[in-house]
Amino acid sequence: MTNYEIYYFPVQGRIESTYLLLTDQGIPFKKHIVTSEIWGKGDLKEKCAFGQLPLLQDGEFKLNQSNAILRFLGRQHGLYGKDNKEAALTDMVNDGVDDLRTKYFKLIYSDYDIGKQQYIKDLPGCLSPFEKLLQKNRNGSSFIVGDKISFADYNLFQLLQVHLVLTPDCLKDFPLLKAYVSRIASRPRIKAYLDSDEYKSRPINANGKQ
């Protein structure tokens, strides 16, 4: 019996992939929204292994680092490939997603006004590895690795979603990624979630930029 509780700020940030995973898999969890006031008090920060959110709690078990959380849920719920090779490729893709996510956050939080144009210009070079990976896996008709959804799919999907907000035609030259995003978005529980007020009212980032 899982008893997941997730602590994070009221933004998509580094947690939305996890929310998508749990929602799509029909796994119940409790959301603790951490306002800056609560965070400012410091008690929660002290409980966090690296002084950062998100935090996942499962009973007395506490886990930090968003990608460790995704991997934990991947392991617990069969979303980590069917063997060691697929697990390795899933890890590899997730690391690539995280690299681009880090660039994205740098733009959003440090560089938005000056850096946005160049970021958009450079974006195709950052997206083409994922198009290639899709193409190599059943010609892009399935998931990013193997023939079953993995934690890396939720993470990649969410990353592509925030980029579509940043620049709505960023997938125009990537037909497989475009179709992949549609396919994931139309999974029944994900579709319902993306249509929900709760999702739609959550800002992507903490500084209002997107």
Add this chain to the structure above:
Amino acid sequence: MTFKIIYFNVRGRCEAMRMLLADQGAQWEEEVVTFDVWQAGDLKKTCAFGQLPKFCHGDFEMYQSNAILRFLGRQFELYGKTHREAALIDMVNDGAEDLRMKYLTLIYKEYETAKSKYIEDLPSHLKYFECLLSKNHGGSGFIVGDQISFADYNLVDLLMIHQVLANDCLKGFPLLKAYVSRICSRPKIAAFLASDDHKKRPINGNGKQ
């Protein structure tokens, strides 16, 4: 089946996996990529994210240094005994990666201008690892659980390159200091660290450390 590391002639993002392989008594091949070969672009085009290292095991090829560490973690049972231990190992490795990224930014982008501030701030990052150690058998063993994991090799490599940058950076962290000594004196690691292969390999690609 052999393991093969394809990388530049640096410790960089591969020394942790080399320590892991050495400590586990595994053989591996090194294919060194010179800067000229890399600049030519043909190899880069074939890499999943246009980066090295590339890693091969028989005909299986993969990229991303931390994915490689996890793959080896699975192969050699260096990934904890339970899902929860595996999760904590992932968490520690991610924390190590966060600090490695800061280190690499210093080395490659702002060494002269930011070095002293980096050293000043270093305790605020190292303290988390000291705390994690203290919570695990009082810091007398490994970073998670009671057997070595891939995260230990990565963390020890990270701490060693920081000792080169600032040789008394662990003076306020007795558990980390003892931990580094303990891991480095494991016989196969000690032999690897004493080898020409390791000693002659620069830490970083631009000569800074």
